[in-house]
Amino acid sequence: MAAQREGTAETADHLGGDRLYAFTPIHAFSESEAYISVGIPSGTAYADLNRLYHREVWLILVVVVLAGIIAWLGSDRWLLQPLAALGRASEALRAGNLSARTGLAPDTREIAQLAATFDAMADSLQTRYDTILAQDAELVRSHRALKTLSGGNRALIRARDERELLDEMCRVAVEVGGYAIAWVAYAENDADRSVVPVALRGVDPAFLQELKISWAETDAGQGPTGTAIRSGQPYVGRNLQSDPKYRLWHDRNRQQGIHSSISLPLQSAGAPLGAFTIYSGDPDAFDTEEQAILQEMAEDMAYGIKTLRLRQQHEAAQKQIHKLALYDTLTGLPNHIQFQDLLEANIRVRDNDQGTFALLIIGLDRFRDINTTLGFEAGDRVLSDTGLRIQNALAEGEVLARLRGDEFAVLLPDATADTAAAKAVNLRETLAELYNLDGFTLAVNASIGIVLFPEHAMTTERLIQQADVALQQAKHSSLGQAVYSAEYDEQKSYHLALAGKLHRALEKGELTLYYQPKISMASGRIIGFEALARWIHPKDGMIRPDVFIGVAESTGMIRAVSSWVLDTVLQQLAQWRESGLHLPVAINLSPRNLQDAGLLESLERFCTHWQLEHGMLEVEVTENAIAENVEQARASLLRLRALGIPVFIDDFGTGYSSLSTLKTLPFSAVKIDKSFVIDMLEDRDAAAIVRSTIKLAHDMELAVIAEGVESEAIWIELKEFGCDIGQGFYMGKPMPENEVVRWLATSRWGMPQ
Incomplete structure (x- = not known):
């Protein structure tokens, strides 16, 4: 109380109990300090307050507990559950489940907006992933x-x-x-x-x-x-x-x-x-x-x-052509083309090893009488039986071929005159046995000519020529067989004399050119000429081209002859051009010409000098000219093509060349040999060769020229086969230059009016 004038205080009483006092000074005795205090036990004083306190405390606790419960329930629903859903979706997305979403409905709460953003992101990832998968699948x-x-x-x-x-x-x-x-x-x-x-x-x-x-x-x-x-x-x-x-x-x-x-x-x-x-x-x-x-x-x-x-x-056509060209269809034996190749091969081998061989040519005596009397069918049966008999009489390594008609050829490797003669005797005895034709017996005699390599000849052509000479001698001999003798053959001296005459003929201008027209099968009109060399000797008259050209080849004069032909043809073309006539002319080049670089250079000079138009000069070369040296021939042909000169394969079917090789060369047309064309109406094999050749050439995009068109029937047949150009006596014979203009004006094959 000394510390304050009035107030309350709680202190112990004299009994040791707690009391709550209230005190205040008494103002009447102001000169001294007097107070009044009243005390009651603390428990009594605080009883109501304690009761109120405890009640409020409990109330607060209840409120706090209820608030906690409410807060827990609210946080679980509005915060914890969304967070858990977001966490689960995030974990699933991290694990690769791009379809995972929170599943929370959108509202304004931040957690809901966060979930919506997450779902949108997952949608974008899913879309991109699906696009990538689709692109990957396409790739x-x-x-x-x-x-x-x-x-x-x-x-x-x-x-x-x-x-x-x-x-x-x-x-x-x-x-x-x-x-x-x-x-x-x-x-x-x-x-x-x-x-x-x-x-x-x-x-x-x-x-x-x-x-x-x-x-x-x-x-x-x-x-x-x-x-x-x-x-x-x-x-x-x-x-x-x-x-x-x-x-x-x-x-x-x-x-x-x-x-x-x-x-x-x-x-x-x-x-x-x-x-x-x-x-x-x-x-x-x-x-x-x-x-x-x-x-x-x-x-x-x-x-x-x-x-x-x-x-x-x-391939089928080539095989067929190969078979028809190289084998005789009646007997199945090699034909003259294949046999010539065989002779060539044997000559090359024997040239290297100094060996020998014999060639026998066998002819049936009076075979034409058999065809005339008994018919061609009987003749065919005799030929078939003859081929079979000869084949059975030959030893291993000996080769038989049918050359033509009733003639067969036999090649005897390493034979001498004596062994060849002995074989000829054996063959004649075999063929002398009677032939049985449906109960009709027929006696057929054979003659055999014998020639030896290299004693009598060293080339295929000469061997066959000499064997033919020996065969003719055998037919006049009582023995029925003969070995070639030089006294039978005057050809050698004749050729030597002819070579001298040919040299003088070039100097004196005795050679001339004839022109044979070539006719389009489609229009029936002329489309060009072939220039053919002719030699009119003042005393001997017309000398066959195959004779003097062969002499020119063998003596080396072929270059001079070919140069003359080229210059003459180009001059003629220039004259025709000036008169308004534009028709190409074909010339023939030999194997030697293709290998002659000097001749080709002369050709280039001639073309320049005479201002030759492209396509107006044509060149024909044989299959064999190509086969001798394919690469050199290719180079020459390319030079000709560069000059605008088309090149034709002449005498197609008589040589032995690979069609696949010919296809690689710059040819414009093939010319079927007249030996096939002339016989095509009577010989089914020849017709088949012609037809197959035309089809194969067209497949190779080559034009086809047929020479030897001697009749209207052949013309019609060739036209049906699809042939492009015809050449032969039926349309026009070879003619000198001074008859060409008249023929063009009067012939139905000539130029249209």
Whole structure:
């Protein structure tokens, strides 16, 4: 109380208990400090307050507890649960589940906005991922198609025949491209328009045999393959296991697990060949890019089929021509062309080893009487039997050929005059046995001429000539056989004398040119001439070209003769050009000419001097001229082409050249030898050779000239065969220059008025 004037205080009483006092000073006794204090026990003073305090405390606790409960419930719903959902979605997204979302409804709360942002981000990721997957799938399919195309290209290059190509294309599609099934079918033009499988990979063949596909407008033709063939357009089939259009094949498609397919038409010149069909287990296969790649593969396949078929036709034609050209169809023996090649080969071998051989030519006496009396069929049977008898009488290594008519040739390696004569005796005895022709017996005698290499001749031509001389001597001999003797043959001295005369003929201008017209089969009008050298000797008269040209070849005068021909023809062309006549002229060059660089240089000078127009001078060369040295011939022919001079193959069919080699040379036309043309109406083999040659030449994009057209019947036959140009006595004989203009004006083959 000393510290304050009035107040309260709690202190212990004299009994030791706690009391609450209230005190205040008494003012009446102001001169001194007097106070009044009243005290009550603290417990009594605080009883109501304690009761109130405890009640409030409990109330606060209840409120706090309730608030805590409410806060917990609110945070779990409005904060913890959204956070948990966001956490779960984030974890799922991190694990690669791009479909994970929070699942929270949008509202204005921050946590809801955060969840919405997260879901939008996940949607964007899902979209991008789906796009990437789609692009990857497209790339995979395109890569698969490209691998298939690449493998198909390799198959196209390596395939040797059509079946191999188709099988390999199917294998590539399945094993390289990874497709489920691949097959090729050809379209038949039968009543049902059937589709016939020809190649398959990826499934048992029974799969196709039971499909019964057509390319007609029927239920069986509504599938991808039939539709593609019919429409000529690629066809993609989807939902192959459920689409009603493919109901006929649902079960098969389910068994094989295929969902989509593409059928690619195979066409040649717009006509349907068939289709290439590929199946896939991928429902989304064959998108636009994949279709384009596979369509390219199908087009390559169609080209391959066409090329292989054309190659097969060419090979068949070449084999046929080779057979007809080199073998006698009646007896099956080598013919004169092949036998000459055989002689050439033996000459080369014997030149190296100094060896010998004998050539026998066998002729049947009075064979023409057999044909005349008994008919050609009987004559053919005698020839066939003769060939068989001779063949059976020969030893290993001895070769028989039929040369012509009733003449056969035998090559005896390492033979001497004595061994050859002994063989001739044996052969004559064999042939002297009676021939039995359907009960009719016939005696046939044979004569045999013998020539030895190198004693009597050292070239094929001379050997055959000398053997022919010996054969003629044998026919007049009581022995029926003869060995060549120089006294029989005056040709050698004759040729020597002729060479001297030819030299003087060039100096004196005794040679002249005749011109034989060449006629277009299409128009029936002249399109040019062939210049033919003629020698009119003042005393001996007309000397055959094959005689004096051979002399010129053997003596080296061929260059001078050819130079004269060139200059004369070019001068004639210039004169005709001035008079308004523009017709090309063909000349012949020999093997020696093609190897003569000097002659070709002279030709270039002549062309420049006479201002030759391109195409007005033509050159004909024989097959053998090319075969002697192909590379040198190619160089010469290219020089001629550079001068604008077309080159023709002359006497085609009489030489032995590779068609594949000829195809690589710059020829413009082939000229069929007259020996085939003249005989084509009576000889089926000759007609077959002519027809096959024309077709093969046209396939090689070469024109065809037939010489030896001696009658209207031959002209008509050649025209039916598709020959382009004819040359022969039927249209016009070779004529001197001063008769050409009159012939052009009066002949129905001449220039139109």
